[in-house]
Amino acid sequence: MSLRKGKTKITLESSIEAALLAVEIYNKPRTPFRVEGFITHMIIAWTRLFHAHFNHTIGEKYYYKKSNGRYEIVDGEKKSWELKTCVSKYVGLSDGVKSNINFFIKLRNKIEHRYIDREEVGIMIFGECQALLYNYENTLIELFGEDYALNESLSFSIQFSRIRKKSQLEASKKLLSKEIKELKQFIDTYRTGLSDDVFNTQDYSIKLIQLPKISNTNRNDLAVEFVNWNSLSSDDKENYEKVTAIIKDKVVKKEAINPGRLKPGDVVNQVNERTGSNLNHFDHKCLYYILMIRPLRSDVDEDPFNTNTKYCHYDEVHDDYVYQDEWVNLLVHIIENGLLNKEIWKKNWDNKTPLNITNLEQQNGEG
Structure with a gap:
């Protein structure tokens, strides 16, 4: 789809710029408020993506109106649907994508007035962050076509091989800040409340296993490839399950906390x-x-x-x-x-x- 100049195109371009800025913030080492910045800008990107779609398809019906038919005004501007409402109004999202977006809406509300620039939080929600970005691009392409794909604009973030030193592991376990503990409790509770079908889908959280490509590699191959699960053959999926049986990251649901334990x-x-x-x-x-x-x-x-x-x-x-x-x-x-x-x-x-x-x-x- 090729958009002409107008509100839809301006809103869409603003959405894409917010997504690119979110990725730039997330991938830039030692950036202050890195996690908060990524979440905030991705919420903006998703909201404006839906606004562009609604403006293109239903006009200005995505603005709130009073009972007298007049638009609600906030700070001199017409009040538009927030992201949660956009998600409920748009019927093309899977349960995994909805759960992922709603997770970040709730998390954004929790971090809005607190400082969480700690690596522990970024590590805990990396899968959800990656899925939020992939889902955004997939929805962007679905709504406005391949011309607006972001993959040509983005690069993979280079990782250090010794990702987590002992001191980092200990810090990650301790999570000394009370606010970090509260956020971790929210994250654990949200994940536990999801059904296995939703939690295990790549739409909710991207689960990655990083393995080097070392054998029979074509010299023209990309050094890094992202493989879409839906495109894999049944044999490849079976082999993947064998690998994840060795390296497994799973939420275990329990009926009680610390049953039978003593103070x-x-x-x-x-x-x-x-x-x-x-x-x-x-x-x-x-x-x-x-x-x-x-x-x-x-x-x-x-x-x-x-x-x-x-x-x-x-x-x-x-x-x-x-x-x-x-x-x-x-x-x-x-x-x-x-x-x-x-x-x-x-x-x-x-x-x-x-x-x-x-x-x-x-x-x-x-x-």
């Missing part, structure tokens, strides 16, 4: 009830430290996920630790059989001397 107070109370001892929270702290089932909070260099998962788990959402019944059973065995006492564990605590938990487990009939 520190629960551990202390149960041990005291079963042994008649007077274990307190400091005693418990000494024991979990010298038996190395979890790190201390004061040790900022330690990975909080570095726990003995037989006895203890780190709860990332609440930034605390929960314990298994096996931990209570082991402490009861230790105290009832006199394997350790307060004098011993306090001395080891003071000297920062860990004990071999395996020996205690063997005496408890384990291992």
Whole structure:
């Protein structure tokens, strides 16, 4: 389709410019507000794309009107449909595309008044970001033709091979900022609320596995290719599933959070009830430290996920630790059989001397 000068063409060109700017911001290293900038400009790009389509097909009916038939005016301008309304009015989108756009509408509303320029968020939502861009270009071509395709204007972002150093991995796990934790909780909740069919579609989130092309490569081939899943043969799809069976990124739905897990107070109370001892929270702290089932909070260099998962788990959402019944059973065995006492564990605590938990487990009939 070749558009003549007019409002539709101006709005469409503005949409494309917003999308290109979004990509430029996202791919530029060390850009401030990188994630926020990409999301904001892609929301603008999608909104103006729909406005161009509606202006071309239904005229100015995409503006809000009052009950008296007059247009609603905001800051001297007619109020047009926001993106959420555009998505509901346009009937050509798949459930995956709708879910992807709605995800970013809600996320944009959450980040509008907060600073989230942290790599952790960009890493978490990379698949959704990539899908948002691919879906935009596919819809752009569908509405206005191949002449407006963006792939000739874009280049692949060069990646460093050692993408995530230890410090980055630890930062990604800790997500120390309260606001980052709130955003992560929103992202996890939104994904979990999707059906498997929608979550697994490439329309909602692009899942990529980066593998080097090393054998039988034609010297005229592109160094990087994006393969459309729908164009693959059944044999190729089967081979892909074998690869993803090895490297799998999946959301697991559970009926409850931390079922059967115990808080520190629960551990202390149960041990005291079963042994008649007077274990307190400091005693418990000494024991979990010298038996190395979890790190201390004061040790900022330690990975909080570095726990003995037989006895203890780190709860990332609440930034605390929960314990298994096996931990209570082991402490009861230790105290009832006199394997350790307060004098011993306090001395080891003071000297920062860990004990071999395996020996205690063997005496408890384990291992």
